[in-house]
Amino acid sequence: MSGDSHDILARLRALREGDAPTHGGRVLSYVYDSGLGELDELADAAARLARPLNGLDPTVFPSIAAMESDVVGFARRMLHGGRSVVGSVTSGGTESCLLAVKAARDLWREAHPDGGRPRLLTASTVHAAFQKAALLFDLDWDAVPVGPDGALGAEDLIARMDGDVALVVVSAPAYPTGALDAVASVAPAAADRGIACHVDACFGGFVLPWWPGLPRWDFRVRGVTSISADLHKFGYAPKGVSVLLHGGRGQGGRRRQRAQFFATTRWAGYPVVNPTLLGSRSASPLAAGWAIMQHLSDDGYAQLAGSIRRVADAVRETVVDIPGLTVLGDPVGPAIALVADDSVPPGERVDPHRLADELAGHGWKIQHQPGLVQTDGVRIPHSAHLTLTPVLEQRVGEFGDALRAASDSVRGRPRADARMLLAGMRALGYGEGGRVPGPKAAWRLLRLAGAGKVSADQPMAVLMALIEKLPPPVAEVLLTELLARLSEPR
Numbered sequence: 150m151s152g153d154s155h156d157i158l159a160r161l162r163a164l165r166e167g168d169a170p171t172h173g174g175r176v177l178s179y180v181y182d183s184g185l186g187e188l189d190e191l192a193d194a195a196a197r198l199a200r201p202l203n204g205l206d207p208t209v210f211p212s213i214a215a216m217e218s219d220v221v222g223f224a225r226r227m228l229h230g231g232r233s234v235v236g237s238v239t240s241g242g243t244e245s246c247l248l249a250v251k252a253a254r255d256l257w258r259e260a261h262p263d264g265g266r267p268r269l270l271t272a273s274t275v276h277a278a279f280q281k282a283a284l285l286f287d288l289d290w291d292a293v294p295v296g297p298d299g300a301l302g303a304e305d306l307i308a309r310m311d312g313d314v315a316l317v318v319v320s321a322p323a324y325p326t327g328a329l330d331a332v333a334s335v336a337p338a339a340a341d342r343g344i345a346c347h348v349d350a351c352f353g354g355f356v357l358p359w360w361p362g363l364p365r366w367d368f369r370v371r372g373v374t375s376i377s378a379d380l381h382k383f384g385y386a387p388k389g390v391s392v393l394l395h396g397g398r399g400q401g402g403r404r405r406q407r408a409q410f411f412a413t414t415r416w417a418g419y420p421v422v423n424p425t426l427l428g429s430r431s432a433s434p435l436a437a438g439w440a441i442m443q444h445l446s447d448d449g450y451a452q453l454a455g456s457i458r459r460v461a462d463a464v465r466e467t468v469v470d471i472p473g474l475t476v477l478g479d480p481v482g483p484a485i486a487l488v489a490d491d492s493v494p495p496g497e498r499v500d501p502h503r504l505a506d507e508l509a510g511h512g513w514k515i516q517h518q519p520g521l522v523q524t525d526g527v528r529i530p531h532s533a534h535l536t537l538t539p540v541l542e543q544r545v546g547e548f549g550d551a552l553r554a555a556s557d558s559v560r561g562r563p564r565a566d567a568r569m570l571l572a573g574m575r576a577l578g579y580g581e582g583g584r585v586p587g588p589k590a591a592w593r594l595l596r597l598a599g600a601g602k603v604s605a606d607q608p609m610a611v612l613m614a615l616i617e618k619l620p621p622p623v624a625e626v627l628l629t630e631l632l633a634r635l636s637e638p639r
């Protein structure tokens with residue numbers, strides 16, 4: 150390999166050609182294009198200025214503390230927090246969620262010196278980051294089933310609030326369904342029982358403040374003790390930046406935020422004080438997010454939220470006119486899940502995963518979500534997720550045409566059938582209650598399932614059907630294997 154920088158960059162450009170497009174709205178997940186080209190330039194310039202810094206020590210690099218203070222200040226005003234609300238900038242939604250749980254766990258342990266195991270109480274539609282938090286920080290995860298339309302019954306969650314609950318989590322909105330959980334009912338009930346309540350607004354935090362007609366869901370609701378909101382989603386910053394705010398009565402916010410820190414003088418080196426999970430960290434995402442936030446300010450975010458609202462209305466109007474396809478539940482904000490319309494005969498339904506595969510052929514990528522059978526047996530149907538971004542307003546008519554055409558192509562085709570594959574896996578002993586494959590066996594099974602090679606255009610309907618039916622420990626090992634093999638050196 151040549152070390153010439155021109156060649157190196159040419160190689161990177163060639164590699165990037167295999168990626169899904171990050172701009173233009175054709176990929177309706179992962180990327181959040183405002184459609185404003187100047188934001189990218191501003192973010193690049195700000196990131197470059199901050200690139201040599203180390204976020205490990207804002208006493209040495211005070212610009213980092215200044216930018217963080219501005220970001221937290223903007224977010225707390227946006228979310229109607231008073232002066233007692235404090236916060237930290239993190240590397241993304243998952244880290245914000247992890248830290249909200251870690252802080253709540255530590256305070257719960259402080260209040261329960263006799264021990265016991267704390268519980269994390271959420272709707273079953275909460276982001277997977279909270280499962281990860283429960284696993285890493287040793288809490289029991291208690292997922293309250295929602296209705297088949299994704300709606301959480303607040304009373305179901307409230308009924309499970311008890312002394313062992315360290316944190317209740319509600320979403321604004323939930324990623325898989327777009328449902329805005331009943332924050333106004335849940336948070337006060339949690340407060341009455343002395344339980345902390347986190348609102349996960351990682352997805353909607355920079356949109357819903359400008360969405361009209363919503364019930365209150367932010368710090369104006371009594372009992373909301375923390376909120377996460379991602380700048381690298383609808384804050385339109387490049388990846389690597391989110392904000393976690395802590396509030397509550399009196400010094401509650403400060404106490405909670407301090408519990409998220411790790412500090413030690415018990416080692417041979419410099420005193421370590423980490424507000425977030427990492428040690429050394431880049432200041433570039435913070436600088437980029439900070440710059441974009443000031444450039445857009447309230448008016449800019451309001452206008453972009455207006456674009457998303459018009460896109461959401463247009464997409465819903467299109468779907469209403471497509472026989473056999475429907476929108477799940479009553480989504481709020483920039484997420485919509487498409488499902489087959491069960492009210493029509495099977496021969497007239499549009500399977501959302503067949504639709505997603507077909508749409509890829511039209512140049513649009515929507516995201517497959519497997520169905521989920523909850524602990525009460527109620528299934529949230531398999532669906533196709535759409536993250537709606539402002540840039541899509543420029544070609545929402547074109548998207549609607551593609552949606553109609555792709556639906557016409559797949560209408561009446563039943564869901565992909567994974568029964569043969571499943572039977573094969575069971576025969577090999579990897580069924581319910583059976584073994585979990587090691588890396589080699591998992592790879593063999595993946596190839597058997599035709600998923601040994603991953604490309605951006607690979608049809609996913611069969612793999613998704615298989616994932617839904619396999620015992621979760623087996624499916625999780627297969628998916629781990631799939632991803633791990635992608636970056637193994639050849």
Ligand SMILES: Cc1ncc(COP(=O)(O)O)c(C=O)c1O
Binds near residue numbers: 243353
């Ligand atoms: C509601 C919600 N919470 C948390 C996350 C996790 O965020 P990240 O992917 O930035 O870690 C997401 C990501 O989509 C989300 O939608």
